[in-house]
Amino acid sequence: MKNININVKTLFLSLLLSGFFLVGCEQYLDQDPQDSVTEAVYFKTAEQFENASNYFYTRLSYEDIEEASDLSGNYTTPDYGQGLIAPVDSDDIWKKNYSYLRAPNQLIEKAVDFPGDPLDISAPVGTAYFFRAWHHFTLLQRFGGVPIVTRALDVSFEELYAPRNSRYEVIFQILSDLDVAIAKLPTANNVEQGKISTEAAKAFKARVLLYEGTWDKYVGEATDGDGINSGAGSAKPAGYPNTTAMLTEAKQLALEIINSGAYELWDQRSALGEDHLFYLFNLEEGSNPIGLTKADNKEFIIQAVYDFSFRNLNKNTSHAKPVTPSRELMDTYLCIDGLPVQHSPLFQGYDNMTDEFQNRDFRLKSFVKEPLKEYWGRGNSIDGGGAQYDKTFATSGVNFDYRYVPELSTISVGRNIGYQGRKFVSEQKNREGNSASPNWPLLRYAEVLLIYAEATVELGNGAISDADLDISINKIRERSGVAPLTNALIAPFTDLNMLGEVRRERSIELFGENVRFDDLMRWGIAEDELNRTVSLTYIAGTEYETADNPKNPSSKIYNPNGFPLGLTTSEISVSTYSGIATTKPGALILDIGANRNWTKARYLSGIPIDEMKLNPELLQNPGW
Template structure:
């Protein structure tokens, strides 16, 4: 890996950025450049496209973006209700903004990409020399249009570099179906022109590969297929064209093929060092940052699970955000999330005789999925001992996923420098399993063994089988979705998943609850047999409107748990599946139609 600084001149020329950007992909400073004289050699196209990697949303705040705006905060599986963008969104408490930095940024990045593609058309050398950089540009244009699609639905498709009075600046919105077609077309060209991971030299690792483009296309295809299947046209803006035809099975079929290609040909491997890391691979995978970031001395070269990543380094590009502190404060699992982790027999806690209950804090951690231990307890912490958890205003659960090992000793605030996984192999397994089931309404045990059960094996959980499902009255699709929720916890997928499954209104409008505190019928460490609060619990510290608890359904029956956010505060509607277009853009371009009901 080489150190480099993206020159401010090129950064400003391509994206309008005014500050010098840092990255790792072998850029070299160039002086006195201008757009007309710059794109004359392959290496110049390489330097220009390297800038695109930094624009993917990850740890470092670029152009005002924040990864925290897209994590699970405020969702149905998060206990965080501190005021913030995602918390308000999860409650349906959003209004039409004057500006939206994510609209502005995406179109600025697309303009930069279009400049490169326009210059490639006029390149006087052999096109084969710049084929990889054209393909990378197509990949990143698809990346940003997919971001816009998820956030706004149909948006204007800009594929040229308009002048100040260009007709493109007053273009109407394209339908989501046209945007999807364009994304898929760009990805086809990217897949054709990008090198395989195996063909990328060690000094060039970090560049997008053919397999990354295929994995991303599989993600797009599954997303759009399930959106059309469950959400349909209900969010299409007024006057939008509908789909040309029913493409759901077509998209699912290709998602399956693309995912299989990545799995069988990509050479990627799940990161599993359970034997030397106390079965906590699910924690250490997300904080690999030098040999001191785990007890086994493993560094980033040990990780062949990340297919595409945003690269960080303590000296060259530290994360620059209070990552560990934030993860342990805001990305907290709630009652629903804690109960999603199955027992080691592979059964949900409502079905498993191995689940021990909640009367002692330690019991709900025993006989459970290793991911529960890794996510909630971190690397070395043991199961909480009796009397060690005090509910005095705290939530009782912590999140360690993405938090640095031995924080703040090994890595202090703003210094955490683990890579951010944009696409990883585990997600591709999940895409394949879900697409198979959605297409056929069934999935074979062989397909489960080559996808989801590889993740469950790392998590110390018995395989998911058709017999397990039928014998125990489970629903296979629900179990596939459970696996996705648990594996990708905190990885910016939950809101998108709820919306493409068409269940966001139901899921987001439920009570958000914390630890089970019990009552006289179910005494715990926090309430005794008389129903009185013990010294470990201060109910008034949780009161909102005089209420601090609510009844939740658990394997122990209907028992009381801390009420973090009441359903009365949550009013997520179908219109909230998409964000409103910013007012300034509508004023600048009256041909833009606002999303429904805003």
Template sequence: MKNTRIKPITLIAGILVFLQFSCNKLVDLKPINEISDASYWNTPDQFKLAANEFYTYLTSFAQVLYDPTPTASVAGSPHSDIRADFVGQRTPYSNGSYSLLATDVNWNNSYSRLRAINYLLEKAATYPGQADITQYVAEAKFFRAYVYFDLLQQFGGVPIVTKSLSVDSPELQTPRNSRDEVVDLIVKDLEEAIAALPLESAITAANKGRVSKGAAQSFLARVGLYEGTWQKYRNNSARANPLLDKAIANSNTVITSAQYELFAPVALGDSALKYLFILENEKSNPASIGKSANREYILSNRYDYTLRQIRQNVTHTWFGSSLTRKFANQFLSQDGLPIEKSPLFRGYGTTRSEYQNRDNRMRYTMAIDSSYYWDNENPGARSTWLSDAADRASGRGRFNSTVNTVTGYANQKWGTERRLNDNEEGYDWPVIRLAEVYLIYAEATYERNGSISDADLDKSLNRVRNRVNKTMPKLSNAFATANGLDIRTEIRRERNVELFLEGFRIDDLKRWKTAEVEMPQPLLGIRWKGTPFERRWVVNGTSPYPLDAEGNLIFESGRQWSEKNYLLPIPTQQIQLNPQLTQNSGW
């Protein structure tokens, strides 16, 4: 390299992750951007400090719950649920009207990150005490795979760079690598990382939050399922099957490792899943349970009310935000049947009737009309946590879905109930959690074999479903046959419900190759015609939006999806800088 000084690295957020739990000699080191190569890379602690930067690459609230309009300096959020069909927002990415960008901050950031990762790996290769830095080399390989998977999901095949480059490196003028080559590198890096990373139980308290063996195995399972189904639904079973095998093997290893468990404190009962997502060490739930009770998060982007607040107005952005009828219809009735098949479904006679006898996750994910609710305001936050008269008096009162939403369906996931100022939430972001691993195992098994045994359903999907639905019938082959259910549909339903607003929906539709069917469908709201909403929610004497044949509000129509939308376009400026790059098809 021409420059002997290390690339400037932003460490603040990464260091804070670990300062929550420890105070060690790392904080006595000079800022890394003030240290030359001659005085750096001489101790394991220096490699550890450099690796800390990589933790700032982890997915965060800002990258999933928001989707700003991309500009030359602002990154969009390619995995945001806002870009799919369960959230009631109109955006160019959800309705297919977006166009080419000259620059893409996500592309630029990814290659800056890869340079930092590759630089550490190069320095590690010449370090005399290899055994002392094994973990940090493994972390670097994990994060290189993490960054390349993000690029793969967005753009498909991209240039592979495995060393730090200078401005005149010939690699800057090479063609894109194939999709298969990118996936092969991801798998290779992850498998090498897995071999060297410690089990979760072997990570000391001072180092909790670092990547574990289980995290790398879980991420490899995610990659295997994603790319395995991507290839399967594009008629490439020879490529798909080995990847699905990796997804099955790695998810099974995590499941059987006994390193993690679903968050289900008895004291929280059916509300466990609600409070999992807003868990803080300050009182944030009726049982005063803190973060130490959460063994479900296998890898998380860690926040803290005192040391590292989220600094996004999560509660006010998402409590009461609009959802769609399609999402509401995903929730089963308590007899384990979809609403169109279940005699327990109570229809739309009142503003609350469709929520009755449903999967308990519905009433803890969605805000139900006329129910009492709390937020972070004063007054507005909870006082006694008993849902008693005093608690209700301190809250926001009854929720009005015609005032607070544009579709009549509303969200409550990610909204705190404890008193704090805006932007001060301190709950963790689940980069990978055990429930996802269970669902990966179920789906990969079914997609690989065309079937799944009841035993495999019981060790995976049914654990997720029955966590807060103790009396709901398990999904079994006999139950599916007797009720005319499709196992694949039910497996996908579980992902839709369980992983909602965690950054999966649009990528799932792409890998299943169903986006061309699902995404052009109108975004519908509540049943307006013939319900109390018709009397209560009117604009100039009529419905606020057009109605479909069943009397449902049509929030948005005319949505589009074409084959080119399965991948984002390569930024045109990158093609100008490197004419060897080719644009994605259709762009």
């Protein structure tokens, strides 16, 4: 596989060049006069098509992380997690993705008149079909059926005033576009790392098929409306695949990617130890003690490519520390014997601060700070400053106590209450504020393995063979220091089943990567999962109840007056899956179930009111 870091300046300069020529397109979408350079001069050479397709990659970007879900310990944006969502006048997902569609549609149209060999522009055209599918799928996940746009729109085009297509019609268009992309794109071995290949298009198609196959199975048409009074209706194109066909193809595509050898799981256990996964999501120069760079990451299949000099992320993910676990997530992590906390003899309990971190999944070690363990801060001075890998904490030269003490003083801080998350948190010394620029994962190889396992167990009516587990989920568990999942392992426990365990792995592996709400909805359980009480660290009967703060001995770690909701007083179920441990009395409450009001109607967002005013043919989703 080629290395994008070798050609990073060339790539980003080409993006800038493409952006210059296509700026007229963006203005055109806003119904401003079109730059004559774009139509009259551009799209004459293969190089121009390539530059135009490079511009599409600027649409891949950092995505908001799922704060306030059932697995999250953050409380700064609770409304969505609570289902308390009101109709909005304008929605950036709608606005941006429809504007983004014009550029790939324009390239597809211009390819018809290309004077050279069509093979010379096969990759750019395939890229355009991929991005057209990508943007339609983003719209579908948020709104359900939406108007399909397959032309570079003029203000007079009928699509601007068209009714919504059904979700079936949108999915059919997406799948058709991805078939073209797969046929036209080069293989991963023949593209720069970070660009879309035929394997990347297959991986995305597998995601779409799993998403819609399970939506069809568990949600059906409960959210669609009749298309006459509300919603997008349920018109279905001829030849539309049924649930079994979608799941079967998802599994097959995942297997093709597995067998291709184009990607591999990140595994640096031997060099970086049990928190090696932390560095996967923070790769930049100087971001780890053994000098690994983005070139060493063969796991990200689709990613937003950032660069400190040419395309800075400009997001302070370190300050936000958004990927912080709830009590449910902490108990979802397995012990190293492959068993959940309620069944593993290796689980140490909760009495002492560090007990529940012992003998656990390396993902817990990598992504959650362990009490009293020392961690580098970031930049020159935040939390003691960034990593000095040639020194120890004691010899850093900084007068700072690097030990981590959980935030248990008040709910008013909003973030990182209980245990603090580390995923996407930089520890670089030369990155201040918003300047850290690791690549952002949008689809990675671990998800392909999870797609294979989930499609298999769905097709098997809850059954999956050990052989299928070994080529999928058990690869992920191995690099996480967890024993393999087998049928014999869970057989003695009546509360465990294969579908639940496959979903457990997905919950753990992809937490914080913007999939949790979509997963709960396509499984048809969002209202059951999200309307439960969310709690955090165990307090009652543990060391936290009375412990002095070791970094400030004049105060206690836990302040009961800072948490008006108090502690859990009875045993509560946290999931529809009985294999996730119940929460016992004595856990700190972050949000109560009575505050949460998820319904099936919230599986789709409301159509923006301003769009409905512009186009009266757009009908609102049911329940909005």
